[in-house]
Amino acid sequence: MSDSSGNDGRRDSRPHGNRAPRSSGRPTGGRPGEGRPSDGGPRRDNAAGGPARGKLASGGPDRPARPPRNDGSGRPERGGRPDRGSGRSDGPPEKRLWTKGGAPARGDRDASAREPEEDRDPYGIRSVRAFHQAPEIPEGITPKMLDRIASNELKTLSKENAEGVALHLVMVSQLIESDPALAHQHAISAARRAGRIGVVRETLAITAYATEDYALALRELRTYRRISGSDDQLPMMVDSERGLERPERALELGRSVRRSTLSTPVQVELAIAMSGARLDLGQAEEALVELQIPQLDPTKAFSYSPALFGAYGTVLEELGREEEAAIWFERADIAAEALDDDGEATVEVFEEEVEFDDASFEDSDGVDGVAEKKGGNEGENGERVN
Numbered sequence: 001m002s003d004s005s006g007n008d009g010r011r012d013s014r015p016h017g018n019r020a021p022r023s024s025g026r027p028t029g030g031r032p033g034e035g036r037p038s039d040g041g042p043r044r045d046n047a048a049g050g051p052a053r054g055k056l057a058s059g060g061p062d063r064p065a066r067p068p069r070n071d072g073s074g075r076p077e078r079g080g081r082p083d084r085g086s087g088r089s090d091g092p093p094e095k096r097l098w099t100k101g102g103a104p105a106r107g108d109r110d111a112s113a114r115e116p117e118e119d120r121d122p123y124g125i126r127s128v129r130a131f132h133q134a135p136e137i138p139e140g141i142t143p144k145m146l147d148r149i150a151s152n153e154l155k156t157l158s159k160e161n162a163e164g165v166a167l168h169l170v171m172v173s174q175l176i177e178s179d180p181a182l183a184h185q186h187a188i189s190a191a192r193r194a195g196r197i198g199v200v201r202e203t204l205a206i207t208a209y210a211t212e213d214y215a216l217a218l219r220e221l222r223t224y225r226r227i228s229g230s231d232d233q234l235p236m237m238v239d240s241e242r243g244l245e246r247p248e249r250a251l252e253l254g255r256s257v258r259r260s261t262l263s264t265p266v267q268v269e270l271a272i273a274m275s276g277a278r279l280d281l282g283q284a285e286e287a288l289v290e291l292q293i294p295q296l297d298p299t300k301a302f303s304y305s306p307a308l309f310g311a312y313g314t315v316l317e318e319l320g321r322e323e324e325a326a327i328w329f330e331r332a333d334i335a336a337e338a339l340d341d342d343g344e345a346t347v348e349v350f351e352e353e354v355e356f357d358d359a360s361f362e363d364s365d366g367v368d369g370v371a372e373k374k375g376g377n378e379g380e381n382g383e384r385v386n
Contacts, residue, residue, distance in 0.1 A: 205220035209243075218237060272308065
């Protein structure tokens with residue numbers, strides 16, 4: 001799959017989605033946004049036409065601000081049980097933040113000041129409330145162009161508002177590759193109208209990431225995770241920490257979720273992002289270990305394989321193992337081409353050596369004395385794609 005950014009992606013460490021770009025997704029020692037990923041960013045596993053993980057199209061590597069807890073879990077810290085007071089009568093009554101019914105305590109003028117930030121603005125609405133001029137929607141764009149999964153999330157809105165939000169989301173999916181800045185303006189417009197919808201906040205995070213506003217991306221990704229309860233954008237969160245030049249926090253965030261709870265593509269994306277954070281810290285050996293996962297299998301090309309193989313090659317290159325790096329770069333290209341040609345999510349790639357003996361020449365069809373190889377359908381250099 002070609003890199004639509006015009007960048008060969010050799011040094012691009014940004015997490016990718018289901019259709020990983022050819023020779024891209026490699027972690028770098030710099031910021032995670034060096035060059036544009038061919039998929040436009042992270043994706044969700046949805047259908048084409050709506051906002052996604054990496055690619056704003058399938059609400060679905062090839063799919064999005066809450067303050068983190070001290071334990072790195074990303075869940076908002078509510079501060080425990082409300083203080084009900086000690087009942088002592090030898091002094092002024094202690095102010096209570098909440099009554100039993102959940103309303104502010106009577107006469108507590110300081111309640112709003114003591115209220116946790118995430119409770120005052122639980123959906124991060126303020127981040128999208130500044131003055132904003134909504135971009136125009138071109139003729140021919142209709143709400144029906146939004147994919148079904150994203151459309152379903154908008155059903156809680158009024159019909160008129162849902163249609164307006166859908167139009168902006170469609171524009172994001174169409175512009176994220178060619179004009180990420182304008183796509184970001186459409187995402188802001190959608191968030192101002194539907195700030196409590198998960199796919200909308202995810203979309204805003206993706207466009208912020210694409211425009212290298214990593215602080216906003218991280219904030220919106222936390223909001224998305226709080227709304228949706230999903231960790232599928234954890235790799236982008238890790239990479240956003242890298243973009244903010246906080247590789248230690250990136251590693252801590254990546255370790256805050258059990259890998260086994262993540263889908264396989266997300267596990268791969270997370271490994272790539274964690275490897276990049278290791279490189280940021282100058283830990284090339286550890287970066288290589290981060291990528292040594294079961295999915296690093298050169299005999300099969302999954303949607304995430306090109307990015308993973310390329311990332312592995314990049315780290316080998318950092319270690320001075322140029323010959324090995326070249327092999328993995330070639331494997332990344334082969335996997336990408338196989339996926340492009342086959343159009344399937346999984347392709348088996350075989351590398352085999354053919355030994356000839358005298359009998360094989362006698363049994364051949366007589367074409368230049370070369371025996372027919374077994375298995376049919378051979379590619380160049382002995383690679384066969386089924």
